[in-house]
Amino acid sequence: MTRLGPLALAAVAVIVVALQAPAQTSSAADGKIRIVRVELPPDTLTAQKALREEAPLLRGVRLNLTSRSVVGEWPTLPPGASVPPEMHAATRHVAERLACDGLLTTTARVIEMLGPPLFKEAGEEQLLMLRAVGLPTDLFDGYTPLPRRRIAAEPGKPLAIGPTERGAAAVVRIISRYLLDGGRADAAGTDLARELPSALFAGLPLTSPITLATEDGAAPARLVRMQLANASYWRGPGDGSAIDVAAQLVAAMPEADFILSTSYAAVDAVAEEAAATWPLTRDGQLTLVASPWTPQQWAQDNGKPGFVRTPDGRVAAATLVPRYASRGEERTVLDPAESCTIAALEAAGHALAQTPLLFQGGNVLCVATPTGAVVLVGEAEIARNRALGLSEEQVIAALAELPVYTAGGGPTRVVVLPAVSFHIDMELCCRTHEGQVVALVNDDAAAARLIVAAAARALAKAGALEAKLADDARSAAEAGADDRLVDLVAPALARLAGAGGTYPPEVAEKLSAGPTDSGPANLERLLLAMDILAARSITPDDMPRDPAARMYIQALQRRAADRAALHARLRGLGWRVAAVPSLSDETRSVCNVNGFHLPDRYLMPAYGGVYAEVDAAAARAIGAAFGGSVKVVPILCGETQRRLGAIHCAASIYCVP
């Protein structure tokens, strides 16, 4: 797979897109695979390479992800040594206070530091100055249009602003005049919020119109977007690694087109592999977008699927992109590669619209209900945007303003969910069935019982456990007798450990069903399953003495409580919660709910191997949840699950009505 073979070349059309020739449609011959090679001018590439993969030192930084140039409109680094010291002080103040004091108060303090008269008649130049110290000035747009009334710095003392002032600069002018009229910067948030209250925070403008698609199986899949770092399997076909998942999704969705981002270095090998082994049937079914950047597998996170209407009235798939692509949970790390990768799609003719909000797509799920859309969002996304100076209410208001498609219309409701897993798509997926939303959720205890029983059987088969013990374990698992199951297996498992409690490779290999099934990873899942079951019954009185083990068990117990609360929250929406044997635990997951609902089927992430029984039980539970009307299609993704995700994390599916 190092060079593009003749077979692959026959099916490949090559389009070279350069900034200098953005309209070039190429001399491509017809083919099942289209390659768009995104070329960047050297100075643009140099500027992109200068982006730092870190939590931005300038909090308000924004990248232009609707253009492949990406950088240039916002400063990405703090002011240099040549600027006046008050600029440095203001930059420091923004970093320290923006999240806690909010946008208005922090801006007022910054203006106070830099000199209110300078901003009395603020325009673009003053906005740039505020950007330079880290203020997300584009978020001022959320406060416009301004109320048609006068702003009072103090009761009875009107501010001289006109009723028709609009735009971000107008907000700056208001703050400046508030200060010049004797207003106090530390009270600006309170004072100004009375007149520019969050109720008037009318959402944040997108760069262009887009309607978000829901992920509830109501509409057919038209496009699948994925990302590949390379064309290699981790273990081999069937291992569930990134390229293996891509091949399976192509087979599972023959009706959909695919757009796949990769790097210059990998694109030929990916094209060759796809041409040789993927069941492509139509011309142009697969578009490969090659850029100088090497993307990660997680296509879900740097955009949300949607659609736009083209000038000729067609509906075309489009992507809503965030302020910049990011990683991290409680801290938001700007990811240059993911940012530039998604922006490069513009070169392939894929429409992109950008919101000023930060988000990671796996933590946002859009669901259509009979009364309107619901946007489920993980609490980390609220925190991410509060760091920009928005209040929780403002973030929710801005999310609620995002257009989400529902057949019947209706308002959009935003529901914030606790971070039980890193992203909410590892905790649930939703489908509307017979007029009611059904949420498939993790039942980690059920999964843990199946894992222990399956592992005991595999170990017995390999001679590492007594057959009777495996039989007894199965009986206990089927009876839901967690205490007995743990008591049966724990001593035997402890005996398999070597000196110091370490499990040697030869033990792990007994838990492998074949070359694509990782024995060590399976053994780790067995250990986790035992801990989950034990944690269910451990009381404060019989906690392990070891402090580390005690904290670990308590962390497991708190997660179980959070998960139960999450399920209760979903029930509170009037939804039906269907428990599925499925386990989400970072890189040790056996997760079956991180899947995709399509009109007639559910694409279910499957772990396979020794734990195929968990997949089978999950498929039965999912089938039963929908009265047998939904076909469950397993997509093997074991290696992907060993990397903190599953198929919903690895793909973005555009279900367009």
Add this chain to the structure above:
Amino acid sequence: MCGINIFICGVGVAMASGQTATAPAEASASAKAAHAEIIRQLRAQPVAGVTLEAFCLPDEFLGRVGDRIVRIDYQRRFRTVRASVTGGAGGALPTAGSGQSPAADPPGARTGGGATTAVWNWVVVAAVIAAAAVMLSRRRKTA
């Protein structure tokens, strides 16, 4: 695997060390204090020229983040399987950790189980949280 590389990056810790086995009631109180300490240590982590304190994150959220760190760290240190790395050029780390460490308690252990070779105390709690700066910023990095 997301490229989680935990290392101790040396944060000054003023907490007393030497936490040892205690009575259940004390253990419960100690656990709550430890959880609060994890949150406190998280807030003290340096981020983008300031500390996480400057991000005004709710305790509930940070508690869940902290619990995730505790689980990952414990699993990495005490639930890790020595693996022969046989993977290909998939561009990712081996699935199971290639390191090894003694088990603090056997899986599924209840009261008093297992060897307690690990000294897991306040200092370790703090150090684990210190490592989170690297660990969590790399979430979903490798795929």
